[in-house]
Amino acid sequence: MATLSQKQIFKLPSCKRNDWRNALPKKYSDLEEKKIEVDCNDWSFSCRDLKQLINLLENIGIKLDKIYAKRTETVVSASSLGISAQLILPRPDLQESNQSHKDSSAENSEGILFHKGTLRSGEQIEHEGHILVLGDVNPGAQVSATGDVMICGRLMGTAHAGKGGKTSAKIVALQLRPLQLRIANQIARGPEEKPKDGLAEEALIQKGTIVIQPANSNGFCK
Amino acid sequence: MAPNTRIILICSGKGGVGKTTLTANLGIALAQQGVKTAVLDADFGLRNLDLLLGLENRIVYTAQEVLEETCRLDQALVKHKRESNLALLPAGNPRMLDWLKPDDMQRIVSMLAEKFDYVLIDCPAGVEDGFKNAASAAQEAIVITTPEISAVRDADRVIGLLNTKSIKPIQLVLNRVRPKMIASQEMLSVNDVTDILALPLLGLVLEDEQVIVSTNRGEPLTLTGSKSPAARCYGNVARRLQGEDIPLIDPSKEGQSLRDKFRRLMATKIF
Ligand SMILES: Nc1ncnc2c1ncn2[C@@H]1O[C@H](COP(=O)(O)OP(=O)(O)OP(=O)(O)O)[C@@H](O)[C@H]1O
Numbered sequence: 001m002a003t004l005s006q007k008q009i010f011k012l013p014s015c016k017r018n019d020w021r022n023a024l025p026k027k028y029s030d031l032e033e034k035k036i037e038v039d040c041n042d043w044s045f046s047c048r049d050l051k052q053l054i055n056l057l058e059n060i061g062i063k064l065d066k067i068y069a070k071r072t073e074t075v076v077s078a079s080s081l082g083i084s085a086q087l088i089l090p091r092p093d094l095q096e097s098n099q100s101h102k103d104s105s106a107e108n109s110e111g112i113l114f115h116k117g118t119l120r121s122g123e124q125i126e127h128e129g130h131i132l133v134l135g136d137v138n139p140g141a142q143v144s145a146t147g148d149v150m151i152c153g154r155l156m157g158t159a160h161a162g163k164g165g166k167t168s169a170k171i172v173a174l175q176l177r178p179l180q181l182r183i184a185n186q187i188a189r190g191p192e193e194k195p196k197d198g199l200a201e202e203a204l205i206q207k208g209t210i211v212i213q214p215a216n217s218n219g220f221c222k
Numbered sequence: 223m224a225p226n227t228r229i230i231l232i233c234s235g236k237g238g239v240g241k242t243t244l245t246a247n248l249g250i251a252l253a254q255q256g257v258k259t260a261v262l263d264a265d266f267g268l269r270n271l272d273l274l275l276g277l278e279n280r281i282v283y284t285a286q287e288v289l290e291e292t293c294r295l296d297q298a299l300v301k302h303k304r305e306s307n308l309a310l311l312p313a314g315n316p317r318m319l320d321w322l323k324p325d326d327m328q329r330i331v332s333m334l335a336e337k338f339d340y341v342l343i344d345c346p347a348g349v350e351d352g353f354k355n356a357a358s359a360a361q362e363a364i365v366i367t368t369p370e371i372s373a374v375r376d377a378d379r380v381i382g383l384l385n386t387k388s389i390k391p392i393q394l395v396l397n398r399v400r401p402k403m404i405a406s407q408e409m410l411s412v413n414d415v416t417d418i419l420a421l422p423l424l425g426l427v428l429e430d431e432q433v434i435v436s437t438n439r440g441e442p443l444t445l446t447g448s449k450s451p452a453a454r455c456y457g458n459v460a461r462r463l464q465g466e467d468i469p470l471i472d473p474s475k476e477g478q479s480l481r482d483k484f485r486r487l488m489a490t491k492i493f
């Protein structure tokens with residue numbers, strides 16, 4: 001079958017078995033591509049598990065290009081290994097009903113992606129939903145989200161909030177001195193002067209342009 | 223593998239920031255302190271560690287022949303002519319660019335680890351295969367950078383990659399520091415660099431013309447017992463690596479002539 005993308009996605013079955021290794025296919029001959037994406041489903045992969053998976057695939061000449069996962073742990077492990085990862089949350093109607101807001105608008109069904117640790121030059125995280133980084137985003141690193149980008153640390157790289165067009169998205173950081181900011185389809189260079197320390201700032205679109213202002217006290221890491 | 227051998231990768235990302243110079247000087251300095259040290263030239267596409275150590279004309283074999291078992295390890299090791307605790311091993315031959323794989327690297331390093339206390343691996347520039355091979359056998363790393371935005375950016379990238387390989391600890395050496403330029407804010411300060419890279423600072427190395435002179439002679443500064451600023455810095459890096467607690471030099475107090483120092487002293491006395 002002709003696929004739109006040139007990559008093949010390999011989906012792990014739901015995690016009923018005790019070890020993900022048992023869930024891998026016995027032979028890989030049906031994987032023709034040199035790069036694949038793996039859907040980790042509801043398995044929780046530690047960095048070590050992921051590294052083993054990468055090695056397994058590498059031994060047969062296949063590069064792991066991206067993973068999808070339902071568990072944030074897996075996404076965090078992947079991001080810290082520099083693999084692009086995407087969190088897939090179960091559809092709200094399938095979730096347990098202890099959630100207060102059951103309003104099924106696309107926005108509420110989006111999850112928050114947590115990333116703990118500094119993102120270094122060349123590293124990148126991308127997520128459908130909000131992103132919360134606990135650490136710095138160094139020059140040359142990139143964060144992009146369809147929702148808000150929140151950084152409990154210094155933003156010195158590039159951030160894109162509202163990717164896909166959401167103009168109400170914002171970027172919040174404890175220190176906002178990015179190389180470049182993008183919100184929805186707007187692009188702005190970072191400010192020349194350094195911000196004052198200890199003052200969280202946010203960037204958002206006002207009257208069609210990106211402005212930076214002191215962060216609203218309830219806007220950060222809420 | 224001998225349990226106590228320290229296998230240290232010396233890398234930078236950006237080319238020409240001083241990896242090979244550091245490897246050579248550190249190798250000599252450690253050897254002088256009495257520890258058996260091997261320097262492995264993993265940058266064999268453009269190998270020049272042998273040049274800096276003045277050993278170019280003594281190379282007969284490389285790690286390649288050792289692994290193929292056409293020679294023994296001690297035949298391939300080139301002992302330094304004046305510092306017998308130091309030996310050089312070229313990882314490969316410039317003609318065999320794609321020969322070395324991570325596996326080979328690990329095998330050769332574990333052979334070295336049986337004979338030496340330190341194995342220093344001079345890494346090629348870049349973050350591609352050459353870097354990955356060199357890094358595959360390392361346990362810890364020294365990232366070297368200069369106070370320039372591009373070098374710092376590349377160092378940051380390399381640190382990110384080292385983190386994914388569980389190489390620990392990763393320490394920083396800041397090379398080619400020019401106190402005058404820092405004072406006039408024409409150069410990133412030490413803080414600017416450590417602020418971004420967030421690594422423990424193993425040492426600063428001052429910009430020093432003597433480095434170039436010694437390179438051309440094939441005699442690392444630390445070998446000749448030179449009192450030049452960089453020689454002192456390299457010596458300190460080696461001693462800190464060995465666990466000695468030596469304060470960092472203060473760039474704002476360096477690089478002044480005796481007369482300047484005297485004048486400053488006077489100034490502080492008077493006011
Ligand atoms: N502290 C210093 N002061 C002055 N010159 C220096 C200093 N350190 C290095 N250099 C000079 O910088 C140049 C590059 O150094 P070196 O070859 O060690 O870099 P490298 O990182 O190994 O380069 P490559 O990436 O090509 O392997 C050399 O000419 C060397 O003499």
Ligand SMILES: [Mg+2]
Pocket residue numbers: 241242243265270344
């Ligand atoms: Mg070199």
